[in-house]
Amino acid sequence: MLTRPTDLDDEQIREQLAAHWDFAPVRLSYLPVGFGSHHWHAADADGQELFLVVHDLTKMLRSQLDTAEAAFGRLETALECAWSLRADANLEFVIAPVPTSSGKVVRRLAERYSLAACPYLTDCDPGREGDFLPADRPSVLSLLASLHQARPAAMPQQCDFGLQKADGLRAAMETTGEPWRTGPYGDRARALLARHAPGVTALLAAYGELAIKARSAPERCVVTHGEPGAWNVLKTPAGFVIVDWDFVQLAPPERDLWDMAEADPSVLAAYTDATGTAIDPGGLAMFRMWFDLSEIGEYIELFRGAHHDNEDAAESWKNLQFFLRPAERWPELGQPSR
Numbered sequence: 001m002l003t004r005p006t007d008l009d010d011e012q013i014r015e016q017l018a019a020h021w022d023f024a025p026v027r028l029s030y031l032p033v034g035f036g037s038h039h040w041h042a043a044d045a046d047g048q049e050l051f052l053v054v055h056d057l058t059k060m061l062r063s064q065l066d067t068a069e070a071a072f073g074r075l076e077t078a079l080e081c082a083w084s085l086r087a088d089a090n091l092e093f094v095i096a097p098v099p100t101s102s103g104k105v106v107r108r109l110a111e112r113y114s115l116a117a118c119p120y121l122t123d124c125d126p127g128r129e130g131d132f133l134p135a136d137r138p139s140v141l142s143l144l145a146s147l148h149q150a151r152p153a154a155m156p157q158q159c160d161f162g163l164q165k166a167d168g169l170r171a172a173m174e175t176t177g178e179p180w181r182t183g184p185y186g187d188r189a190r191a192l193l194a195r196h197a198p199g200v201t202a203l204l205a206a207y208g209e210l211a212i213k214a215r216s217a218p219e220r221c222v223v224t225h226g227e228p229g230a231w232n233v234l235k236t237p238a239g240f241v242i243v244d245w246d247f248v249q250l251a252p253p254e255r256d257l258w259d260m261a262e263a264d265p266s267v268l269a270a271y272t273d274a275t276g277t278a279i280d281p282g283g284l285a286m287f288r289m290w291f292d293l294s295e296i297g298e299y300i301e302l303f304r305g306a307h308h309d310n311e312d313a314a315e316s317w318k319n320l321q322f323f324l325r326p327a328e329r330w331p332e333l334g335q336p337s338r
Contacts, residue, residue, distance in 0.1 A: 002311035004030045020100040049120035054113050063167050079105040082245035084152035093143050095243045127231040131263040139240050141267050144256050145274040148222040159251035161211040165297025172300050173197050185317050189303035199326030202333040210286035221250040228256050254283030295323040
């Protein structure tokens with residue numbers, strides 16, 4: 001996130017690092033990078049460095065009935081799988097959290113937050129926004145093929161194909177006829193949602209039909225990263241590595257392939273050659289729909305609630321305007337915006 005949380009100070013993080021990682025930072029600085037979790041850089045007197053990831057568990061709730069405790073449980077399971085992929089399955093490209101002295105990969109930092117400590121990578125090219133460079137796609141595809149064929153000792157949760165924030169999104173569409181006096185972007189978000197509500201309804205229905213089909217074929221599920229886009233793939237002197245393993249799941253392989261295939265459909269044939277797995281076009285569409293609807297639901301939830309005019313809100317508004325145009329992004333659904 002671009003803005004650090006106001007209810008979390010550095011001393012709380014220092015205490016956790018000392019007590020559970022036996023790490024005493026002499027430097028601790030907030031990093032305004034990424035968009036979803038908070039990050040710090042920590043260094044001790046011996047020059048050891050850590051990349052700290054603090055998740056706001058309230059932002060990871062899937063529905064209005066979800067709890068921070070359940071969100072933490074899902075996160076812990078995902079990161080335990082990441083550690084097992086690296087330690088047990090020998091996938092060195094998996095940048096997993098550093099376990100605590102008691103073997104935990106993540107700890108509860110407060111009621112609202114969790115803390116994980118990852119290796120701090122130096123001498124590497126950062127992830128990039130947008131698509132992979134064409135020359136890099138074969139190498140990244142090879143990593144995904146290895147991941148999908150791995151069977152770690154600690155398996156992740158099964159994908160249930162549920163949509164993030166879908167209940168809140170549906171509830172929000174029922175209130176677009178009244179003002180959202182929740183902050184600087186409230187009424188703008190309300191008007192945008194009202195304009196595109198028919199397209200969102202069509203997109204929800206189309207996703208539901210594809211999800212029913214996907215649930216009927218659990219044998220196709222493999223270990224998937226969930227967001228292996230160019231922003232989560234870093235180039236090191238030893239080769240590419242993948243970071244941000246918060247949402248590892250057993251899911252159809254299309255979960256990791258749809259984004260790259262948007263830019264270069266030829267990767268699908270290359271993936272089938274490498275793994276023997278045929279690609280389901282419906283699965284590609286389903287996960288692209290899932291991503292669009294989850295992004296829309298997250299930003300609508302933000303702007304429908306109390307919010308402030310800061311860098312994160314401005315970035316969220318820009319993102320909402322990109323994703324909340326279903327008629328343009330999904331013309332085959334035949335639902336023009338009003």
